[in-house]
Structures are given as structure tokens and as C-alpha cells.
Amino acid sequence: MNNYIIYKNDNDTITAISSPLGIGAISIIRISGDKSIKIIKKIFVNKTKKIYKEKINLGIIKYNKEIIDKVIIIYFKNPNSYTGEDLVEIYCHGSIYIQNKIIKIIIKNGGRLAKKGEFTYRAYFNKKITLLEAESVLDTIKCENKIEHKIAINNLIKNRLYKVLLKIQKIILNILSYIEVKLDFIEENINISSKKIYNKILYVEKKLKKLINSFKISYIIKKGLYISIIGPVNSGKSTLMNTLINEDKSIISNIPGTTRDIVEGNILINNFKFYLFDTAGIRKSRSNIEKIGIKKTFKNIDKSNIIFYVFDYNLLKKNIKKFKKKIINKFFKKDFLLIANKIDLNNNLKKKKLKIRKIKIKKNIYNIIFISAKKKIGIKNIIDYLKRKIPNKRIQNNILINNIRHYEELRQTLKYIKKIKKDYLKQKSLEFISIDLRRSLKFLYNIHGQNFDNNDVLKNIFTKFCIGK
Ligand SMILES: Nc1nc2c(ncn2[C@@H]2O[C@H](COP(=O)(O)OP(=O)(O)OP(=O)(O)O)[C@@H](O)[C@H]2O)c(=O)[nH]1
Ligand SMILES: [Mg+2]
Incomplete structure (x- = not known):
């Protein structure tokens, strides 16, 4: 503290x-x-x-x-x-x-x-006020949009996070009390099955994980999502970027290797911000400047949430092969959308081909959307795809962690809970488990700023188990 x-x-x-x-x-x-x-x-x-x-x-x-x-x-x-x-x-x-x-x-x-x-x-x-409320005062002062406002008010007035923390805390205290009693008063007959305790540990783990994961969501809500537009040279990346942001921002030309520096733009969909990064086309280049551009492209993939892989529809097979070989291996975990562009050049293309197709590459399923960036065909499918990435109302109503300090304390708490789970399964010494339970509680208490007090355990023991009646 x-x-x-x-x-x-x-x-x-x-x-x-x-x-x-x-x-x-x-x-x-x-x-x-x-x-x-x-x-x-x-x-x-x-x-x-x-x-x-x-x-x-x-x-x-x-x-x-x-x-x-x-x-x-x-x-x-x-x-x-x-x-x-x-x-x-x-x-x-x-x-x-x-x-x-x-x-x-x-x-x-x-x-x-x-x-x-x-x-x-x-x-x-x-x-x-608790430490949590103090922090939400700052959040309330700084909130810039509806969602940030909601998170701040949830904590400042409704105390929602505090209530959840108290609930988790209480369960950990119960487990601890049970274990302490087992250690100190072996002769007492306590009717709690090991299975019940184990389930309590699992429950705490689940709750903590949910809170921890919510940090990522609240970060996205605050900052928006980042999209890299990548692909082979001349595939129409810059044209797509300009179409999406509805602005003539990125230079378009039929000379391969036009874009070198990363060009940024952004769009609002349902009041949610997406940042777009038009990048240098990927190819083996002799030009040093272009090489630097391609390096930047790969760096940008790393920090993006979504990657649009744009390629010429008329070279579909070749490009999918390239995607498999050069991109997927490097960025297996990333969220890719394949975009087959320039469908207007293909007279045989029937309307039904505009539907989103799915392909499986190494156990992962990828969507392919068919468009013409130049003629603005199929763009709605991209927008619909992006809409699905926006954290929905239900998620927004959850308790969201938006403070890195809370996030770190929760991660520490979870670290011990995971250890306790393992040790409990292995029937390790209850004494060690009790020490780790106390450690986990200490981190949890840090969040709202109250001190972990041994009396809490004792109170719990005496009220729950009625020892020495
Ligand atoms: N017919 C047709 N041409 C397109 C389409 N999209 C882009 N083009 C053309 O393809 C050429 C390359 O477009 P760009 O948007 O500059 O391509 P890029 O992928 O950014 O290229 P680099 O920056 O060089 O990697 C230009 O001549 C565009 O007009 C499309 O949907 N249909
Ligand atoms: Mg370009």
C-alpha cells in the first residue's frame, strides 16, 4: 500500500x-x-x-x-x-x-x-471513500464519451466493481477460514467437502479471469480498433483506404510500390472508432526506401487488432498461396480478413460470388470478402464485418476494469489462486495453501485500499463454524 x-x-x-x-x-x-x-x-x-x-x-x-x-x-x-x-x-x-x-x-x-x-x-x-471511488473521481472528471462515463459512474455511484471484489474476497476468506480451522482444530467436525472448496477456488478463478479480460475490452472501447491494410503491391490497398475514409488521402497509382510511409486515416462506425493504416505493398524489393517501407508494414501488423489482406481477385489462387506462405506463419494469432479486390475487371463474376466465403488455413477459418475498391462494390460487407468487432451493449454493461493498477493487482491475485488450485488438487500442505490465500487476499484488498486484517479471518471462523460455543 x-x-x-x-x-x-x-x-x-x-x-x-x-x-x-x-x-x-x-x-x-x-x-x-x-x-x-x-x-x-x-x-x-x-x-x-x-x-x-x-x-x-x-x-x-x-x-x-x-x-x-x-x-x-x-x-x-x-x-x-x-x-x-x-x-x-x-x-x-x-x-x-x-x-x-x-x-x-x-x-x-x-x-x-x-x-x-x-x-x-x-x-x-x-x-x-474507498481507493476505488477516489480513482473513479478521476475517471469521472476525465471521461470523454458515453462508455467511459458509464464505467466511471458505475464505480463512483454504484460501486459495482467494489461489490464484485467484496464478493470474491468473501469467498476467498471462506476458503481460508475453512483451511485455518482444519489446521488449528483438527478434532472439530467440519462438514465441508473438499470438492466444495475446490469448486469455490474454481469460481474465484473464473470471476478473476473475467475481470482481467475486461481490461482488454475497456481498452478497445477507449482507444478504438487498429486495422492494418496490407497485401501485395498494386492490389488496391490505398484505393480501399481512401474509399473507406471517403477522402483522397493516400496516393494511388498503377506503379507498383507507390505507398512507402504508413498513411493513417480513421472511420467511425456506430460511434466507434477504427484507425486504418495503409502500408507499403509486400514484395521482394531492390529499393532501399521500399525495403524500409515493407519493414514498417510488418511492424504495423504487430500493433494492429485487425489486418486486411488485400489482393487482386484475378490472381486469387496465387495470392492465397502467398498469404499462407508469407503472412500466416509470421502472424498466426492475428485477426485477418482477406479482401479480394478489383472484381469489376472480371466480366464472368456472378453476383453470388460477392457473398462472403470462408477458407480454412491451418485450423483457422478466414473470411474472404469480394470487392471493387475503385467502383465501391462490396464495401458494405467490410463495414458489416467491422460492426461485429465493436464491443456490444451487453459487454459494455459488464463490469469493466479500466485501470492498469486494478488490472495488475487482479493478475497477482489470480496468479496465487491458480497456484492454490494446483496445490489443492495435489493435496499439498494446507499451511502453504493458507499462506498463498492470504497473499491473494492482500492483492485484492490493495484494489480498494483497505488493509487485510487477520481479524477478518477470525470473525469468519467464529461466525461460520461456531467454534468454542
Ligand atoms: N479496376 C480496378 N482497379 C483498381 C481497383 N482498386 C485499385 N485499382 C487500381 O490499381 C492500381 C493500384 O492501386 P493502389 O490503390 O495504388 O494500390 P496499392 O495496393 O496501394 O499499391 P502500392 O501502394 O503500390 O502497394 C491503381 O491504378 C488503381 O486505380 C479496383 O477495384 N478496380
Ligand atoms: Mg498504396
Whole structure:
């Protein structure tokens, strides 16, 4: 836990501008700590000469006989405030001069400038919020779209992740309690079968895996999907790119090896972003510059989620052979879509051939879509294919991990759970298993920031198993 604590627990009264920096109609300045109200009484003047808590108090900020601004203040008495301390919010006019002046006056009267995130840290320290909630405050501030907003609100208000973590935690605690009892009170007759415990371990493993996998999904939701357009020279990659983004961006010519640098574009499908990368055609090249381009193509495949392999339909067999030999071996795990282009050049092509075809290469099934990038035929099939790659509503409603710290802690938890599963099957010493269970719990507790307490195990033992009644 110490890794995350960067503040000293001092008793300072802290202050900062809580609204965005710059000019605005209104600006909010916060003061939190024991001295908040003392400071305010020195600088705030109003008719009633009283400051009511949790009410609007209208007055002026005056210091050294100089009137600074007409303001509203709200006083939240501890512990009923965001930080859990005495907290005052000053709503002043949004001039940068006024904001700075008020801050200076507060500091002169005994406040100190808050460090980044210190108000929320105090809220966490005073147990007003969990670490998870603190992080979701940041997510809420930073959210840019509907899905990010949903993830943030799910944690900030509904506490969904926290509830799932508590559930997993409880099961691990149960397993641990059972094992501890077995170790300490062998004579007690406890009616839990080994199978039941094993199933509990499996259940925890499944839940953890689901959460961990959701990190990838939330990453995709946030960042979109990356598509590399690759294939032999002159196959129409740049034409397809321009058709998809509906812009004349990439240079098109009938000279093989036109594209060398990677050209980027993007499209929105159902409000979801796809990034497209048009790359240098793959061939054995003598030109050094083209060779560099081809190297870049291969690098780009690595970082893409989806690869379009574009080739000339009229050379279908030859190109599929090339794909098998040169591409698949290198990038076996990648998600490829084969795109047979230039079907307009083939007079014999019947309409039914436009249907998506499937081929099997080394146990993997690949789709082939038939198009003319130039004449814009068959493009809808590509769009439909991409639509299926967008995380759907059902997935979006799941609890999604979107924070790398949570992801790492969960992975550590899972690492121990997997070990415990193996050891339990092999009937290894319960003592070791108990140690690993505690380790797994420690990582889980790190996520919401509470400390793993041995009392939790004891409480569980005494309430569940009624020992020493
Ligand atoms: N008839 C026809 N010609 C096409 C089609 N798509 C592309 N072309 C032509 O094929 C040639 C090559 O097109 P590009 O889009 O530059 O091909 P590329 O794969 O990007 O080529 P490199 O960048 O050199 O690897 C151009 O003359 C295009 O007009 C198509 O669907 N039908
Ligand atoms: Mg090109």
C-alpha cells in the first residue's frame, strides 16, 4: 500500500482552485482542514455575521480593508464533507487575478496550497471513500464519451466493481477460514467437502479471469480498433483506404510500390472508432526506401487488432498461396480478413460470388470478402464485418476494469489462486495453501485500499463454524 501514499498525514489546512484554471464565469476555491472556518472568519464579511453550515452564505472577501470580490461560500462541517474535515467552498468570479488573490490571502491566514489530488486523498484517508471511488473521481472528471462515463459512474455511484471484489474476497476468506480451522482444530467436525472448496477456488478463478479480460475490452472501447491494410503491391490497398475514409488521402497509382510511409486515416462506425493504416505493398524489393517501407508494414501488423489482406481477385489462387506462405506463419494469432479486390475487371463474376466465403488455413477459418475498391462494390460487407468487432451493449454493461493498477493487482491475485488450485488438487500442505490465500487476499484488498486484517479471518471462523460455543 505504501506505494500509493505520497502525502504526509499532516494537520495542515489546505486550499486550491477546484475549477479549471483560466477565466470563467465562476471559480471555486476549496479550503479543507481544522483552520478552514477560522480563516474564513478573517476574510469573509456578510450581513448576518454568521456562517451557516450547508447553506448559501453571500458576502464579500475583504482583506486589509481591500474588497476583493463578492462571493458565495458553503461550509461543510466535519465529518459531513467531501474530505471528512471542515471544508469551505468559495464561489468567486472567474478572473485569474481574483482567484490567485483569494488563494494568497488564505495562505497568509494559515492555509497551505494543496498538492495534486490532496482533497481526494484526504477523503480516502478519512474513510469517506474507498481507493476505488477516489480513482473513479478521476475517471469521472476525465471521461470523454458515453462508455467511459458509464464505467466511471458505475464505480463512483454504484460501486459495482467494489461489490464484485467484496464478493470474491468473501469467498476467498471462506476458503481460508475453512483451511485455518482444519489446521488449528483438527478434532472439530467440519462438514465441508473438499470438492466444495475446490469448486469455490474454481469460481474465484473464473470471476478473476473475467475481470482481467475486461481490461482488454475497456481498452478497445477507449482507444478504438487498429486495422492494418496490407497485401501485395498494386492490389488496391490505398484505393480501399481512401474509399473507406471517403477522402483522397493516400496516393494511388498503377506503379507498383507507390505507398512507402504508413498513411493513417480513421472511420467511425456506430460511434466507434477504427484507425486504418495503409502500408507499403509486400514484395521482394531492390529499393532501399521500399525495403524500409515493407519493414514498417510488418511492424504495423504487430500493433494492429485487425489486418486486411488485400489482393487482386484475378490472381486469387496465387495470392492465397502467398498469404499462407508469407503472412500466416509470421502472424498466426492475428485477426485477418482477406479482401479480394478489383472484381469489376472480371466480366464472368456472378453476383453470388460477392457473398462472403470462408477458407480454412491451418485450423483457422478466414473470411474472404469480394470487392471493387475503385467502383465501391462490396464495401458494405467490410463495414458489416467491422460492426461485429465493436464491443456490444451487453459487454459494455459488464463490469469493466479500466485501470492498469486494478488490472495488475487482479493478475497477482489470480496468479496465487491458480497456484492454490494446483496445490489443492495435489493435496499439498494446507499451511502453504493458507499462506498463498492470504497473499491473494492482500492483492485484492490493495484494489480498494483497505488493509487485510487477520481479524477478518477470525470473525469468519467464529461466525461460520461456531467454534468454542
Ligand atoms: N479496376 C480496378 N482497379 C483498381 C481497383 N482498386 C485499385 N485499382 C487500381 O490499381 C492500381 C493500384 O492501386 P493502389 O490503390 O495504388 O494500390 P496499392 O495496393 O496501394 O499499391 P502500392 O501502394 O503500390 O502497394 C491503381 O491504378 C488503381 O486505380 C479496383 O477495384 N478496380
Ligand atoms: Mg498504396
